[in-house]
Amino acid sequence: MTTDTGAAVEAQRQGRGTTVAGPRGVPFLGNLPQFGKDPLAFFERLREHGDLVRWRFGPKPSLFLADPRHIGELLTETERTFDQPELGIAFRTVMGNGVVVARGPDWRRKRSLVQPSVRPKQVRSYASTMAECAVELADRWSDGERVDIKREMAALTQRIAVRTIFGADTDADAEAIGRAMDVAQREIGAEFSGIGALLPDWVPTRGRSRIRRAAAVIDAEVARVVARHRQGDRERPDLLSRLLTAQDETGARLSDEEIRDETVTLYIGGHETTSSTLVWAWYLLARNPWVREALAGELDRVLGDREPGFEDYARLTYTQAVVKETLRLYPTIWLITGVAKEGAQIGGLPLTPGTRVWSSQWVTQRDARWFPQPEEFRPGRWDAEGGDEMPEYAWFPFGGGPRVCLGARFAMVESVLVLAVLARRFELDVDPGEIRPVPALTLQPDREVLATVRAR
Template sequence: MTTDTGAAVGAQPEGPRPNRPGTTVAGPRGVPVLGNLPQFGKDPLAFFERLRARGDMVRWRFGPKPSLFLADPEHIGELMTETERTFDQPALGIAFRTVMGNGVVVARGPDWRRKRSLVQPSVRPKQVRSYAATMAGCAVELADRWSDGERIDIKREMAALTQRIAVRTIFGADTDADAQAIGRAMDVAQREIGAEFSGIGALLPDWVPTPGRARIKRAAEVIDAEVARVVARHRRGDEERPDLLSRLLAARDETGERLSDEEIRDETVTLYIGGHETTSSTLVWAWYLLARNPRVREALAGELDRVLGDREPGFDDYARLTYAQAVVKETLRLYPTIWLLTGVAREGARIGGLPLVTGTRVWSSQWATHRDPRWFPQPDEFRPERWDPDGGDEIPEYAWFPFGGGPRACLGARFAMVEAVLVLAVVARRFDLDVDPGEIRPVPALTLQPDREVLATVRAR
């Protein structure tokens, strides 16, 4: 059958059977050495849904390592709020670290706290306001090139758009070649990170060479070269720039030290992925869902006509575009760009009052929790009205966590939300995008990506 999300599904598992407080239940039987890795690697999203159906705290094995899956928002909140206290960030694979380096997403302890304090000011609300005109302006440039009846690949168009926004907000005005070179390298990196994480590569030592690791190394070299070139140009310039990179270059920690060249590279790549990869994916899924839900598309168009009329949106319109915000939130519920979070138990760690063995890897999945019928009635339906502050659903804290939570919540969450809403507003005010019939499946790579081209016909409103 086909749900309102446009995704074909089979028989849905029964709702989760909550454990007794302070207990766990066993997950599916694994195999020697690999544990449940083969089942996980075959289809990670379905695997987490099956774990959710077993209970709120489910034991399984990621290779030889003991793991615990969490389905209850209260337990998920404990994991996220206790990270950096009783839970550590896991040692992410060599593929991930080759691209991300030791940026704020990867760093731990005092190093993480220092980097967070240096990066956070560049994405505060005041700074996001200054980037809003660039976001809307880039979207207008794109929409002005389209015409009624034109055929487009939404995936390619949104990637090009968010690349342009990222290059201009992070690096300042630059050439298209920068966006294209970094974009191609990021595409390779994303595929290889996802492939290694869900395959046997997740268990291989860092020194073992594989074709995927060779490809990601070449991609990282392209990224490094482009970032180094732009950083050097910024440092040669005397004028003050309003972009993110300039703010990072000027930032000083409490001792007066600046970020090193290597740290600048790592934080720049982190911001690029947050400002491009995640928003591009969210927008693709939003157009896909809107095309399959005419009622929602009409409601969105009505709000845009009412709030904007014939003008383009700006930062101050973001707060007034409540239905557009709900469309983005509901898209992130059904197709969360980041689809899992993990932590590693330190000595003394507990979840739901249950003491954990030191080293236990604890997992939560946005994909599985966002589709839990206990928190989201008719979970497969695309229904932005559930986010209506006056008449929507009562959604527990940490039942929806596309940007994580706790001390390590995504620093760019507001940037991403404002960008997605403004792009939707610019384009949907002019056009409907009629996505071709047929199911598009999510692929869990570094972010949740469509499995193929997303072809559509542009229809002028």
Template sequence: MSTGTSSPTGHDTPAPGLPATPVPGPGQLPLIGNLPAFSRDPLGFFARLRGHGDVVSWRLGPQRALFLSQPEHIGELLAGVETNYRHPELGWAFKLVLGEGVVTSEGAAWRRKRALVQPVVRPRQVRAYAETMVDCASSLADTWEPGAHIDVRRDMLGLTQRIAVRTLFGTDTAGREGVIGPAMDIAQAAIGDEFRGLTLFLPPWVPTPGRRRLKKAVAVIDSEVNRVTEERHRGGADRDDLLSRLLAARDEQGDRLTDKEIRDEAVTLYIGGHETTGTTLTWAWYLLSRSPEARRRLAEELAAVLDGRTPGFDDFKELRWTEQIIRETLRLYPPVWLMTGIAKEGSTLGGRPVPEGTVLWASQWSAQRDERWFAEPDAFRPERWDEGATPVPDHAWFPFGGGARACLGARFATVEAVLVLATLAQRFRLDLDPGEIPPRTGLTLQPGRPVRATLRSA
């Protein structure tokens, strides 16, 4: 899974070639455009937009927007952020929580921060955290008993929260998850609520109950991150965790990240390593519970590769079916379910000019369920990622984004999801309660109802 400018299938971003002629979308209301339909059901709304054509015009409130469905156009958008398109403002809540981190900054500031943060999550560094991932998963499995009933999402988020805290702040912070975790949950929920509603367009000074809750949660987050950062400054010890690597990072001029920048990058890494991976694992258990054949092949692979021992980083490349389960889960239920960019002056798409200020939208949920690129698009079929299977067009699968602003933590998240799934699945089978689980859009694509399961011995 690539995090550079290449596509997930390993090819370079194609040169613009496919014409992009906008077609009108659904009817709009005065002033608010398509906001009510989008707010009620964003995923269904995107599916309807896709039915109109490959480049569809619509409005989110006063914003002029284009929705993209062709992978070639999506590739142009992903490759053009920072050149043809600027990074969008994602709301007051988003900015309050993530600050001026690598996700929200632009231009020279973004390039500096990316250069400082990227080495922290390189594959060589991810290897160092694999043991923590497996240890935390094994500790969770030790608390499970055959026949017990569990809340899958609660356990997966709790597990990835422990992994995030320990890889970010170090093992000496064990037990602190109960301090920062609830505050992060409030923050992430507030971002999702704001994005779907009218508060996205309210000025920052307008008070709402949700904003008051968010401010309190952010104060807790800031206090906890600052506490650990100050301890590191006083102690001066060289530790093998993400925070220590951020503290040690230097830019080309030899300057460090400020404590405020450390805070912003730490929160960004925490959210990326906790909520998204925990949600992916929850959806993976849901899909496996509904696919006996996929579950059988998983058990066979774990027995053949691991032979009863816990996995390590070196097993990752051999756990191919396990990774294909994660890849297919990311296709059907991508935690990050949309990408946007705002056209700069002189921007083009498919060789045609795009008016300055137009917001271009692409949805992982929509593109990755398009029957033109995926046979039986709503079916869980990990075998579609087998070697020799029909290749997927570049940028039809982009759960980690793409281009220069691709997710820096993609490798970390993929290794974590595979090793955690392997560790737990070699000991337990999860039989979920019957019935469909609809997705709910927030900061990430979450289950719309509790995900409960009965534990069985593997």
């Protein structure tokens, strides 16, 4: 059943009592069973009811948004009439109270302290590390070699994250952190989409035990590296050093606990999200040879026989488009939520305080109204002159508004430079067969992604 959302909203404003349509749920659980079974498919089905859809996340009233106008209202009004939601004990165990989770004055203070470390000038200084790590991987690959792209990209982005966050000469155990983050990501996704989302924090579960053990590994590694940095007597160019010296307007610095939380946040942004984006990019390139040829043509034209640097980022417009189109079809962050505060409204429709509002990049970025032939991988749609016209917030892989992802530019530069280094030398022939996305903390492939390396 569908509804004309505009008519429903207008009727509500005029006091005629029209309600926004949505699926039926079951007592207490609401629509959680359908959501937990397959969140992406569930949101796709919600879209059939219209652009504003009511549903229930357990006993909690929820509203799903599919129209970019409404999504823009949610994103730009966060911190004013929408709050960050409570994301559960599993999420908090890993993320702590970092800038992604914090609210109000605490969020504003932390954002002001973290933001300088990922500004364009700083990202420029990290670009050489990104390219160097990619070159090290390219030097190890050989023609005809069989690789698991998922594993290769994870190891590569781990190495980049460790070097840019902790420093090139750190003794941080990248593999230990990586394994712990894999467990954390899996358990966060499982709890968020299952019955665990409704359980009180004090209820013990196997998943919560696993995530506590993973968080303990992460805490120990971060604490060890922070201690080493504090003992150093020289200035370092890494992100952690910048966080350790950052001061707010009162001259106060981040506490050890806050340093830990922001370091983990930056690690996830610099590793988990970029790794996933690169895996999906190789998967799509292998299935669209004409795109792969166009990408190779740009790399030959712009780079020739040399490796890319930060100055090349702006020139690699088609490579950027490949990354943007990958993020459209397989958005690493696939869900954004907020909680209505007093005075909140969407499209003129007043919301009861406490209503949870949801939007999904997976649904809106695959909507034919904004992206013709939405299932096709067409980087050309991002061409500045001949590309598709789309409304603001039809594409929002990094969120938007005041809480837009601080690491968005870091992630884009990293993805483009890594892709440029590797695709200049090689093509990856991914094995036949569909790879399905699994919505955990980020959107991950459901299995290993095997490929044969082909030298260009």
